[in-house]
Amino acid sequence: xxxxxxxxxxxxxxxxxxxxxxxxxxxxxxxxxxxxxxxxxxxxxxxxxxxxxxxxxxxxxxxxxxxxxxxxxxxxxxxxxxxxxxxxxxxxxxxxxxxxxxxxxxxxxxxxxxxxxxxxxxxxxxxxxxxxxxxxxx
Numbered sequence: 001x002x003x004x005x006x007x008x009x010x011x012x013x014x015x016x017x018x019x020x021x022x023x024x025x026x027x028x029x030x031x032x033x034x035x036x037x038x039x040x041x042x043x044x045x046x047x048x049x050x051x052x053x054x055x056x057x058x059x060x061x062x063x064x065x066x067x068x069x070x071x072x073x074x075x076x077x078x079x080x081x082x083x084x085x086x087x088x089x090x091x092x093x094x095x096x097x098x099x100x101x102x103x104x105x106x107x108x109x110x111x112x113x114x115x116x117x118x119x120x121x122x123x124x125x126x127x128x129x130x131x132x133x134x135x136x137x138x
Contacts, residue, residue: 005074005112005135008102010067012059015095016051024055051090056127057081060116063100064131067114071135079111079132088126095121100131110134 025031033040034050041049060081068076090096097119104113111132118127 003105005071005076005102006105008067008070008114010063010070010100012063012066012098012100013095014059014062016055016090016092018092020055021049021051021092024052028052028054030054046089046091048091051092051094053086053090053127056086056090056096056118057084057129059096059098059118060084060100060127060129060131063098063116064114064133067100067102073138075136075138076112076133077136079134081116081129081131082113084127084129086127088120088124090120090126094126096126097121 021035025035030052034044034046035052036049038049041047061078064078068074099117100114102112102114105111106113111134114131114133116129116131117125120126
């Protein structure tokens, strides 16, 4: 294993639109009214529609892909996300800022770990995870 990947960083930013939520619902089949029905959502503790947590998770993996572009001498296959948490609500119109930093390695398993943090435009943390991946030299 190489330490070249330690400290590798990436950032991804995206404002979630109504179209994003509707299309994600259709692609995944998650038609929960909390995501799609404004009148229903108004009656909940959130007061408006929520963005799918799985969509926010997808943004985390987008940041991982961007990070991989910063290490063109490797293929970085994902093993998965560990300790994934959605720590706050995300609403249509919120801007997600995903920060990704490789922070640790496990040479015995040929794996690396990256801290992934998602914050909204107000700086509130709405998602966290540890991304686990391998590094294969080209």
